[in-house]
Structure formats: structure tokens, C-alpha cells
Amino acid sequence: MKRAFRIATVVIKEWILFNWISPALSRLPIRKLEKLNHRLTDWAELGFYHQANALLPPPKMNENRIVFFGDSITEFWDLAKYFPDKPYINRGIAGQTTQQMLIRFRPDVIALKPKVVVILAGINDIAGNTGLVTLAMIEDNYASIAELAQTNQIQVIFASVLPINDYSSIARSQTHLPTKIRALNDWLQRYCLEHNHIYLDYYSQMLDRQGMLRANLADDGLHPNTKGYEIMAPLAESAIEQALDLDPRLLEEVGDLGISF
Incomplete structure (x- = not known):
């Protein structure tokens, strides 16, 4: 039967x-x-940076190579403009979710041998770009990415999900639910505290009195404009400096003692 x-x-x-x-x-x-x-053939878009990765030379001695890893908010960020003369590498892909980023973390981050990775993701998961997912599923992807980085002695910076607004012609809050954004950011902050990672708080620095993304920081209610990136850049730089001061081997020893930062 x-x-x-x-x-x-x-x-x-x-x-x-x-x-x-x-x-x-x-x-x-x-x-x-x-x-x-x-x-269908390249769901995680492993081919997007394949050639760029192949042409990228190994980091120089004492080079503080940093990879910015994320979705459109990262891809559209002109790192050379906001961080001149810094060895910062952009590996953002528009529309991606943490599921896709987890798959491409090895070729687009680990293989590049950075000292630090700045991870900004989650908003497309909330919007359901690759299907409906729970917050727990998103959190699992974050945790897996962090564990891969830690195994390869790469310092992890988890950036908060940015707020959104409905001030443009697009009602972002219908698909990019503010309650889920806040819940995910709360989890990210706790996870970083518990696992000795750095939490980069863009969210609270970009809110207005209504609890939404300030109108002058994005033209479409989601993607930062020049003013938005001007706020984000020094926050990211401060987090990177903090991460570079942390020795991965020391962190492992501290973690074994049950001490958190």
C-alpha cells in the first residue's frame, strides 16, 4: 500500500x-x-565572490584584515569611502538570509583569513526571503556561524539588526516586523555576552521617538543612505578596535574559567 x-x-x-x-x-x-x-543551481550564491576570492592575496604580516559579512546593507556599503586605507573586505550579498550566509561562510570568510568578521544579517530572514523561519532557526544559524569563526580563531562581531520605518512609500513593518527585530537583537546581545563575542549596537543609535528608523537615515525605510552609514561607520570601527584587542587564545582560557565580558 x-x-x-x-x-x-x-x-x-x-x-x-x-x-x-x-x-x-x-x-x-x-x-x-x-x-x-x-x-536552483547556486542557492547560497557561492559563485558571487568566487573570482574575487581567488584573486585576493593572503593577508600581509601584521595586517588587520576585517571581513564585513552580510546582506544588501553590507553589499551597498562603500567600505573604501568610510574606512580609507583599511584592509576591510566586503562580502555582502543583497537579499541573503542567515541560512545562505552559513553555507558561504567558509569560502567568503574563513578562507580569507581575517582577524575579525563583522556580521550584519537577519532582516531578510524576518521578511521570509528564503521561506518562513522561526527566531530559533535564525538564532541557530548565528550560533553555527560563530562556532565556525571561533574554531578558526576569528573574532566575531555580531551587529544588531537595523530598525525599519514606514515613512517611505513602502510599508516595511508589514514584512519586517519590529517586534521580531527587537527580539532577535535581544538574543544577539545575550549570546555575545555569554560567548565572549562583541555586540555592535546600531539599532539604538538609529531609532527615532516612535521606535523606528530615523527618517533621514534611509530613503526606503530599510537601507541606510549616506547619513545612515555615517552613523554606522564609527560604531563599527570602535567594535573592530575592541575585537583586535582580544586574543582568541586568551578568550578560550577565560571561557574555560566561566568568565564573561
Whole structure:
């Protein structure tokens, strides 16, 4: 009976594929088809920085290489402008969730041998970019990323999720729920305290009196504009300096003693 049910299920799926899905796909524009095909063949977008990573030389002796790892808010950040003459590497990809970032953490961060990684993510998880997920699932991805970094003696900075607003033509709060943003930031702060990582608090520095992203810091209610990045840059630099002062081996010893910062 189970075998017959399984066979029937497969037959129905194949019928739907060939009679509904395939004809519908054939009517899509070429660019849309290419995008769907790319999503299927490289879901985590490992190829996005593949060539750039291959061309990047190893860090020089005593170089404080830092990787900024995240989604569109990181990708759109002109690091050379805000951190001139600093060996900071941008590995943000627009639209990504922590699920995708976890998969590409080894080639896009560990393989580059940075001393510190600045991780800014989570907003696309909350928006459901790669499917509906719980806060616990997002937290698990953060924890796995941190454990990979710690194993490779890379200092971890977890940046808070930025606030959003509804002041533009886009009602961001309908999909980027402020309650979930606050809950995730609370967890990130606790996790950093418990595991000797650094919590980078952009959130509280960018709020208005209504508890939303200040109107002058973003043009679309989500992505920082120049004024937004001007606030974020010194906060990030301060967190990086703090991270560089921490010796990973010393942290392991302190952690073994049950002491937290």
C-alpha cells in the first residue's frame, strides 16, 4: 500500500511538472528564467565572490584584515569611502538570509583569513526571503556561524539588526516586523555576552521617538543612505578596535574559567 501510494505521488508530481509548471515557465521572460535557474543551481550564491576570492592575496604580516559579512546593507556599503586605507573586505550579498550566509561562510570568510568578521544579517530572514523561519532557526544559524569563526580563531562581531520605518512609500513593518527585530537583537546581545563575542549596537543609535528608523537615515525605510552609514561607520570601527584587542587564545582560557565580558 505504501509503495503504491509513493508511486502515485511521483506520477502526480510529474504530471503537474509537465502539464502546469513547464508550460508556465516557458512563458516567463528569459531574465526571469535565468534568475530561477541560478537560484536552483547556486542557492547560497557561492559563485558571487568566487573570482574575487581567488584573486585576493593572503593577508600581509601584521595586517588587520576585517571581513564585513552580510546582506544588501553590507553589499551597498562603500567600505573604501568610510574606512580609507583599511584592509576591510566586503562580502555582502543583497537579499541573503542567515541560512545562505552559513553555507558561504567558509569560502567568503574563513578562507580569507581575517582577524575579525563583522556580521550584519537577519532582516531578510524576518521578511521570509528564503521561506518562513522561526527566531530559533535564525538564532541557530548565528550560533553555527560563530562556532565556525571561533574554531578558526576569528573574532566575531555580531551587529544588531537595523530598525525599519514606514515613512517611505513602502510599508516595511508589514514584512519586517519590529517586534521580531527587537527580539532577535535581544538574543544577539545575550549570546555575545555569554560567548565572549562583541555586540555592535546600531539599532539604538538609529531609532527615532516612535521606535523606528530615523527618517533621514534611509530613503526606503530599510537601507541606510549616506547619513545612515555615517552613523554606522564609527560604531563599527570602535567594535573592530575592541575585537583586535582580544586574543582568541586568551578568550578560550577565560571561557574555560566561566568568565564573561
